[in-house]
Amino acid sequence: MKHTVVALMEDKPGVLNRVVNMFSRRAFNIESLTVGHTELPHVSRMTVVVDGTTNDVEQVVKQLYKVIDVLKVSDLTEDKSILRDLTLMKVSSNRETRGEIVQIAQIVGAQVVDLAHDSVILQIAAEEEKIDDFVRLMRPFGIKEMVRTGRVAMARGALNVERAPDLAELAAHQHHRRVDGVRRDTGKKKVAVDLTGEAG
Amino acid sequence: MAISPAERASTQHSNGRSEGTRLSGARILCESLIREGVDTIFGIPGGVVLPLYNVIIDYPELRHILVRHEQAGAHAADGYARAGNRVGVCLATSGPAATNLVTGICSAMMDSVPIVAITGNVATTVLGKDAFQETDIVGITMPITKHNYLVTRVEDLARVVKEAFHIARSGRPGPVLIDIPKDVFTSETTYHYPASVHLPGFKPTLDGNSKQIKAAASLWSRAKKPLILAGQGVTISGGQRELLALAEKTHTPVVCTLLGLSAFPESHALSLAFPGMHGAGYSNQAIDQCDLLIGVGQRFDDRVTGKVAAFAPNAKIVHIDIDPAEIGKNVRCDVPIVGDARRVLHALADEVPSMEHPEWLAQIDEWKRQMPLTAIRPTSQFLPQHAIRFIYEATKGDAIIVTDVGQHQMWAAQHFWYDKPGSFISSGGLGAMGFGVPAAMGAKVARPNDTVWAIVGDGGFQMTSQELATIAEERIGVKIALMNNGYLGMIRQWQEIFYERRFSSAYLGGPDYLKLADAYGIKALRATTPEEGRRIIEEAQAYDGPVLVDLQVIAEENVYPMIPPGGSIENMMLEPGDRD
Numbered sequence: 080m081k082h083t084v085v086a087l088m089e090d091k092p093g094v095l096n097r098v099v100n101m102f103s104r105r106a107f108n109i110e111s112l113t114v115g116h117t118e119l120p121h122v123s124r125m126t127v128v129v130d131g132t133t134n135d136v137e138q139v140v141k142q143l144y145k146v147i148d149v150l151k152v153s154d155l156t157e158d159k160s161i162l163r164d165l166t167l168m169k170v171s172s173n174r175e176t177r178g179e180i181v182q183i184a185q186i187v188g189a190q191v192v193d194l195a196h197d198s199v200i201l202q203i204a205a206e207e208e209k210i211d212d213f214v215r216l217m218r219p220f221g222i223k224e225m226v227r228t229g230r231v232a233m234a235r236g237a238l239n240v241e242r243a244p245d246l247a248e249l250a251a252h253q254h255h256r257r258v259d260g261v262r263r264d265t266g267k268k269k270v271a272v273d274l275t276g277e278a279g
Numbered sequence: 280m281a282i283s284p285a286e287r288a289s290t291q292h293s294n295g296r297s298e299g300t301r302l303s304g305a306r307i308l309c310e311s312l313i314r315e316g317v318d319t320i321f322g323i324p325g326g327v328v329l330p331l332y333n334v335i336i337d338y339p340e341l342r343h344i345l346v347r348h349e350q351a352g353a354h355a356a357d358g359y360a361r362a363g364n365r366v367g368v369c370l371a372t373s374g375p376a377a378t379n380l381v382t383g384i385c386s387a388m389m390d391s392v393p394i395v396a397i398t399g400n401v402a403t404t405v406l407g408k409d410a411f412q413e414t415d416i417v418g419i420t421m422p423i424t425k426h427n428y429l430v431t432r433v434e435d436l437a438r439v440v441k442e443a444f445h446i447a448r449s450g451r452p453g454p455v456l457i458d459i460p461k462d463v464f465t466s467e468t469t470y471h472y473p474a475s476v477h478l479p480g481f482k483p484t485l486d487g488n489s490k491q492i493k494a495a496a497s498l499w500s501r502a503k504k505p506l507i508l509a510g511q512g513v514t515i516s517g518g519q520r521e522l523l524a525l526a527e528k529t530h531t532p533v534v535c536t537l538l539g540l541s542a543f544p545e546s547h548a549l550s551l552a553f554p555g556m557h558g559a560g561y562s563n564q565a566i567d568q569c570d571l572l573i574g575v576g577q578r579f580d581d582r583v584t585g586k587v588a589a590f591a592p593n594a595k596i597v598h599i600d601i602d603p604a605e606i607g608k609n610v611r612c613d614v615p616i617v618g619d620a621r622r623v624l625h626a627l628a629d630e631v632p633s634m635e636h637p638e639w640l641a642q643i644d645e646w647k648r649q650m651p652l653t654a655i656r657p658t659s660q661f662l663p664q665h666a667i668r669f670i671y672e673a674t675k676g677d678a679i680i681v682t683d684v685g686q687h688q689m690w691a692a693q694h695f696w697y698d699k700p701g702s703f704i705s706s707g708g709l710g711a712m713g714f715g716v717p718a719a720m721g722a723k724v725a726r727p728n729d730t731v732w733a734i735v736g737d738g739g740f741q742m743t744s745q746e747l748a749t750i751a752e753e754r755i756g757v758k759i760a761l762m763n764n765g766y767l768g769m770i771r772q773w774q775e776i777f778y779e780r781r782f783s784s785a786y787l788g789g790p791d792y793l794k795l796a797d798a799y800g801i802k803a804l805r806a807t808t809p810e811e812g813r814r815i816i817e818e819a820q821a822y823d824g825p826v827l828v829d830l831q832v833i834a835e836e837n838v839y840p841m842i843p844p845g846g847s848i849e850n851m852m853l854e855p856g857d858r859d
Contacts (some may be wrong), residue, residue, distance in 0.1 A: 088480070096421065134607065145602070147478065149480050
């Protein structure tokens with residue numbers, strides 16, 4: 080099952096590298112990954128689509144948490160979230176087909192963002208399945224070029240990905256010390272080495 | 280490099296007196312290391328770290344031990360960290376020196392050892408331009424460090440050092456690398472060592488969830504055949520006393536993993552030997568038959584579990600670990616408890632009732648009789664097992680044993696009784712041959728008043744034997760027991776068992792080790808019989824200073840018992856002739 084995992088992370092150099100590196104090292108399969116700014120300064124938000132069992136995804140979440148710069152990780156279940164993919168598509172067009180292309184685009188909610196004599200660029204932001212359908216509809220006209228951002232997601236209504244934790248100073252961690260001097264007992268037999276070859 | 284007036288003024292430095300003065304990055308690093316309590320650095324100079332080496336000699340608080348290869352520097356920092364229970368530090372220049380650290384850093388990562396590795400890099404002005412001896416060590420070590428840093432501004436240096444030490448030793452310990460370009464060493468800024476760290480994404484959970492602790496206690500109170508599987512997390516957290524109290528209160532036997540050896544005194548009646556591939560049959564039997572397995576501070580490594588589906592098939596599993604990602608990673612878990620081992624064990628002791636399990640303990644005793652781990656077959660030949668036992672007898676168990684990797688590592692785990700916390704040090708996770716000698720060196724530097732024996736094979740020894748020069752020069756009194764069988768023994772064993780005795784590159788020549796040690800100015804003794812073995816080990820034990828014993832044990836000896844990889848207790852192979 081596909082899971083949408085959202086991670087808030089400190090916006091520091093190399094943080095994306097750390098996350099991607101971890102996915103690679105742990106042999107996690109990622110369908111898509113997007114990163115961008117958030118409403119919080121110095122915090123970026125990553126959306127990862129992972130295909131796997133609940134256990135697999137639990138590992139993804141836990142391993143993400145181990146990346147020092149990652150602040151908060153959530154597994155957004157699809158039915159409670161708005162999922163969107165932004166797609167740009169350059170479709171061949173001419174005098175005969177242009178009208179039909181624009182009409183289909185309007186019906187599915189795509190916009191014409193560029194118009195040339197032999198092509199149009201269409202933009203659609205929708206759930207992936209809807210975009211897949213749109214791609215199928217456009218294919219007969221000739222798709223010259225296409226780019227999809229991969230999924231971004233946001234929990235519906237009152238539900239939200241928890242804000243980055245309080246950035247207050249962390250309390251110093253208690254330093255653990257070893258305890259020396261455990262009690263000895265004589266439960267385990269110490270067998271003397273037999274060099275004579277006689278003992279059994 | 281000219282020393283600025285400000286720097287000259289600050290040679291009366293250390294512990295706060297340099298606060299607020301203008302210093303170079305090199306001096307800031309030294310000051311910061313001293314603030315973190317560092318007293319020893321294992322390193323080798325090179326081009327881009329020369330500004331650091333130029334000032335390090337002004338800091339007598341920092342003992343720089345010149346190792347002969349950076350891999351050894353990282354292993355030495357590892358041994359120092361484990362034996363001394365503090366953060367170990369190694370230092371290397373850029374490029375090839377930095378890449379030489381990789382094996383040692385990776386071993387520390389796999390075994391959760393707190394080290395800080397410091398590397399130099401080319402100046403920020405040429406970073407990314409393939410300058411001489413440039414390498415992206417931050418990129419290279421990303422998957423094998425807990426965290427790493429490239430410091431591009433001298434203003435960040437003190438904060439980064441503070442964070443690096445905090446990350447290395449907090450929560451589940453691990454290695455942190457700091458990469459410092461040459462011009463950051465030479466740039467100046469006002470030195471200020473931060474009082475605290477600010478890492479909102481790093482807050483290890485220390486106290487276990489009380490609901491889960493109650494759930495674990497409830498399972499425990501109903502268990503008829505409970506078993507504790509204790510790992511290195513217990514020793515790291517200093518939880519030996521808590522573990523002992525809990526085991527005694529509940530009459531629950533304790534199996535320590537390889538790295539967990541000494542987490543529970545092996546001489547204790549409730550102690551079972553280490554489990555897994557070459558572990559005790561009775562320990563594996565106990566895991567197989569127990570109805571409750573309490574794993575604490577260990578990660579259900581594949582060398583412990585074998586075939587996961589057949590692991591502890593009759594048991595509910597409670598897993599206590601400070602790293603949440605370990606829980607449910609390898610084996611199923613009924614009650615997960617995230618927290619510091621010592622704290623969780625302490626909290627558990629308040630929840631579990633006193634119990635007795637006479638039938639279960641009697642059953643385990645019966646298995647111990649049937650499948651003794653420590654029996655050595657009667658023979659006049661010199662067996663490697665004898666040598667371990669002689670070391671145990673000569674030291675009366677009062678020693679830090681550092682092993683290399685291979686057959687001798689398993690024998691050292693089997694034939695020595697680890698009662699003192701932190702008395703067994705080994706490259707368990709990575710299994711890095713060449714670990715033994717440099718790690719023992721680090722351990723001895725950390726605990727100069729304790730006896731440190733390095734138990735190594737002739738294969739692994741030859742990977743880092745250049746450190747004999749360091750040992751001789753610094754008079755580091757390690758005792759090296761070289762199990763010399765002329766083979767890559769574990770390779771030979773696997774080729775014998777799994778590849779129809781088609782020995783391929785298993786035979787291993789070597790130098791005359793007495794001459795080798797002598798060339799380095801290190802005392803060396805040789806034994807070819809068990810009697811000689813016992814005598815020279817006693818002599819080496821009594822000798823004050825570094826010493827190597829060349830133990831010419833029999834060439835073809837296998838480690839038993841053995842469960843083939845991916846197998847279960849049903850596939851356990853016992854020593855031939857040991858079955859009756």
